[in-house]
Amino acid sequence: MRPVALENLMCRLAPQFGERLIDLREAPEQQRRVNQDASHAPPGDGAALVLPKSTAEVSAVAAAAQEFGVPMVPRGAGTGKAGACIPATGNLVVDLGGMRQLLSLRPADQFAVVQPGLITEQLDLAAGAAGLMYPPDPASWSTCSLGGNIATNAGGPRAVKYGVTARYVWGLEVVLAGGEVVRMGRQCLKGVAGLAMAPLWVGSEGTLGLITEATLHLVPAPRGVQTAWLSFASPAAASAAGSRIFAGGIMPRMLELLDDPALTAVRPAVGWPMPTSAAALLVETDAHDMEAARRQMERLCELAAPDGAQLASDGATAEAMRQTRRLVSSSLKALYPQKVSDDIAVPRSRMPDLLEQAQACSRAAGIGASAYGHMGDGNLHVNFLCRTVEERQRTVEVRQALYRWAVAQGGTVSGEHGLGLTKRAALDIEFRPESLRLQRRIKKLFDPHNLLNPGKSYAE
Numbered sequence: 001m002r003p004v005a006l007e008n009l010m011c012r013l014a015p016q017f018g019e020r021l022i023d024l025r026e027a028p029e030q031q032r033r034v035n036q037d038a039s040h041a042p043p044g045d046g047a048a049l050v051l052p053k054s055t056a057e058v059s060a061v062a063a064a065a066q067e068f069g070v071p072m073v074p075r076g077a078g079t080g081k082a083g084a085c086i087p088a089t090g091n092l093v094v095d096l097g098g099m100r101q102l103l104s105l106r107p108a109d110q111f112a113v114v115q116p117g118l119i120t121e122q123l124d125l126a127a128g129a130a131g132l133m134y135p136p137d138p139a140s141w142s143t144c145s146l147g148g149n150i151a152t153n154a155g156g157p158r159a160v161k162y163g164v165t166a167r168y169v170w171g172l173e174v175v176l177a178g179g180e181v182v183r184m185g186r187q188c189l190k191g192v193a194g195l196a197m198a199p200l201w202v203g204s205e206g207t208l209g210l211i212t213e214a215t216l217h218l219v220p221a222p223r224g225v226q227t228a229w230l231s232f233a234s235p236a237a238a239s240a241a242g243s244r245i246f247a248g249g250i251m252p253r254m255l256e257l258l259d260d261p262a263l264t265a266v267r268p269a270v271g272w273p274m275p276t277s278a279a280a281l282l283v284e285t286d287a288h289d290m291e292a293a294r295r296q297m298e299r300l301c302e303l304a305a306p307d308g309a310q311l312a313s314d315g316a317t318a319e320a321m322r323q324t325r326r327l328v329s330s331s332l333k334a335l336y337p338q339k340v341s342d343d344i345a346v347p348r349s350r351m352p353d354l355l356e357q358a359q360a361c362s363r364a365a366g367i368g369a370s371a372y373g374h375m376g377d378g379n380l381h382v383n384f385l386c387r388t389v390e391e392r393q394r395t396v397e398v399r400q401a402l403y404r405w406a407v408a409q410g411g412t413v414s415g416e417h418g419l420g421l422t423k424r425a426a427l428d429i430e431f432r433p434e435s436l437r438l439q440r441r442i443k444k445l446f447d448p449h450n451l452l453n454p455g456k457s458y459a460e
């Protein structure tokens with residue numbers, strides 16, 4: 001028997017949605033799919049799934065959910081690493097992945113209007129055809145959605161030069177709990193009228209409303225890009241090289257660290273002759289033409305003084321190098337199925353200390369660790385390499401200690417994945433009580449009955 005509230009909700013929505021409204025107990029494949037994401041959070045227990053195709057349909061869902069008091073969980077592509085789209089018992093999953101149209105692209109005005117389910121890489125490809133670029137490039141960009149990127153304020157390797165998703169969100173259309181449709185922001189570069197509303201939604205992890213449309217800024221695509229793989233004797237040596245690059249006045253568009261466990265894990269999947277080393281930096285420079293990008297790369301290599309530098313001689317090798325970095329997470333996961341992945345960020349100058357802290361935590365827990373990722377942003381994925389649930393349990397305390405250390409440095413427990421379910425235990429570390437109270441008051445304003453992703457991130 002379904003609870004009465006859910007039964008009423010299903011009866012209300014069934015005539016409008018037909019087969020796009022699914023009782024998850026009767027659909028084991030969909031049940032498996034929507035009860036998980038790419039995090040280590042345990043599977044959820046959602047009751048129903050709805051697959052809207054338009055803003056009007058999302059609005060109808062939100063209105064009915066509020067009328068019958070059923071909590072909703074917005075879902076994009078389910079690649080999140082914090083469990084933020086995993087439904088709790090009885091929740092209605094609102095899957096926005098099917099709303100994936102590129103509604104318009106205006107090269108002269110440098111923006112695109114998209115539906116939330118559009119896959120991130122698809123926008124960059126469409127922008128590229130018009131001589132433009134959509135810079136945010138999470139390593140999951142071939143599978144994650146723009147709505148999910150906005151809701152998590154996703155970053156990526158190019159963030160070191162171009163910044164994270166927030167910088168590119170000019171305007172949003174959102175559906176509030178209760179079904180009201182609100183448009184916020186603008187379709188031009190500048191705009192200061194009234195409160196800046198759209199930024200509040202960026203990183204809100206589905207707790208404030210359902211994003212149904214976004215106006216996203218595009219920038220001119222640099223015509224010259226140079227990619228290189230720099231080898232080092234240790235992550236500390238790679239980190240010192242990174243500091244010299246910035247101090248020397250070079251702004252790379254990518255500065256990604258791979259440490260020994262990451263290199264070992266990814267090696268079998270690599271499609272180019274990757275050198276053997278204890279650590280590597282994947283670096284890129286870009287500029288208005290190839291010659292300028294090449295000069296920057298020469299200077300970068302002089303400053304970095306690697307043990308070996310391999311320049312990508314053509315576009316295919318450059319893409320193979322980038323793909324190597326993108327495959328690290330899944331390659332480690334294949335070897336260590338219970339691995340836990342953190343995304344701590346600290347001021348860039350604290351990077352050597354973060355590497356040391358990660359090693360100290362690894363020793364304390366007696367579990368191997370890999371620290372790889374966005375070194376140029378001060379944001380590393382510290383992974384504890386667990387094969388069993390028991391091993392993962394042993395990391396709980398050291399990870400809390402790592403969070404406390406990061407926050408004490410002026411950093412954060414999450415540089416890009418969000419708090420979702422998996423970082424809820426760090427709420428007291430990240431926020432003072434008055435800050436947490438204020439965030440919850442803001443949520444109450446938009447979602448008075450706490451129906452949007454309750455129990456996730458900062459939400460009660």
Ligand SMILES: Cc1cc2nc3c(=O)[nH]c(=O)nc-3n(C[C@H](O)[C@H](O)[C@H](O)COP(=O)(O)OP(=O)(O)OC[C@H]3O[C@@H](n4cnc5c(N)ncnc54)[C@H](O)[C@@H]3O)c2cc1C
Binds near residue numbers: 038074145
């Ligand atoms: C291999 C791999 C590499 C990754 N690399 C990166 C990286 O480099 N940088 C990075 O930042 N992240 C990375 N991630 C994490 C993940 O891809 C991002 O967090 C991404 O933004 C999630 O998008 P999604 O569409 O999968 O969202 P989901 O996982 O479906 O949802 C994430 C959150 O967004 C909310 N949400 C989704 N759509 C909407 C909407 N339309 N309206 C309101 N709320 C919504 C959900 O409720 C949930 O809170 C990686 C993940 C994997 C598996």
